[in-house]
Amino acid sequence: MVLQVINLTKNFGGLTAVNDVSFSVKKGELLGIIGPNGSGKTTLINLISGTIPITSGEIIYQGKKINNHPTFQRARKGIARTFQIVKPLRNLTVEDNIMTAALFGKSIKSIGNDIFSCMSTRQARKAYEHTENILQIVGLTKSNNQLAKDLTLSGQKRLEIGRALAMNPQLLLLDEVMAGLNHQEVIGMMDLVKKICNEGVTIIMIEHIMKVIMGISKRIIVMDYGRMIACGAPEDVSHDPKVISAYLGSRFAKNNKEQ
Structure with missing residues (x-):
């Protein structure tokens, strides 16, 4: 269960x-x-x-x-979730939104308070590869460099799911x-x-x-x-x-x- x-x-x-x-x-x-x-x-x-x-x-x-x-x-x-009202990091790209979630999620163990400075090249590469896979799953690969605030509502809903999925729920x-x-x-x-x-x-x-x-x-x-x-x-x-x-x-x- x-x-x-x-x-x-x-x-x-x-x-x-x-x-x-x-x-x-x-x-x-x-x-x-x-x-x-x-x-x-x-x-x-x-x-x-x-x-x-x-x-x-x-x-x-x-x-x-x-x-x-x-x-x-x-x-x-x-345990990951989405919200009724989408809450993207509006001024980050679609890719960076998902990458942020990938760095935080279940697959990344505790590596200190400053996750970016403490992260190894291998961990960063793993998170990037995971992000690219999530972009493909949610159908946002072609929008990866677009700012989140510029997506349609449908795109932002997919991004919301993508960020949740990036955490390996x-x-x-x-x-x-x-x-x-x-x-x-x-x-x-x-x-x-x-x-x-x-x-x-x-x-x-x-x-x-x-x-x-x-x-x-x-x-x-x-x-x-x-x-x-x-x-x-x-x-x-x-x-x-x-x-x-x-x-x-x-x-x-x-x-x-x-x-």
């Missing part, structure tokens, strides 16, 4: 954003998370990645409890990587996500586009008001009365039945 979340809860004052959520993720699985806006999806990802502290519960990664591990330690252990957390993309860009992104999963990377993915999440997830969790109200295969979840009532709606259920 790559990840186990046990009775996870997060309170913000009097608001419970994540309420007693438990689930596990197997190696190589693509787990989808859906739910209305404000249902706790991104907060759940933030808790797993260590961006915010938990209130109670346990997060177990590869058999070890990581509740108190800071974000950078989780990243070095193989075993668990990849994707937060709405399809948002704002047109139909063809969505298809391309779906292919990329499936390719990454097929290479053995375990993925937890938040998404609002139902055809995407139903089409590529092996299993889906549904959140509502901080609670997990359903978990199962896409077909089972799409017919669950609680899910239809809370999120999908009767129109989706009718269309799904007709197909």
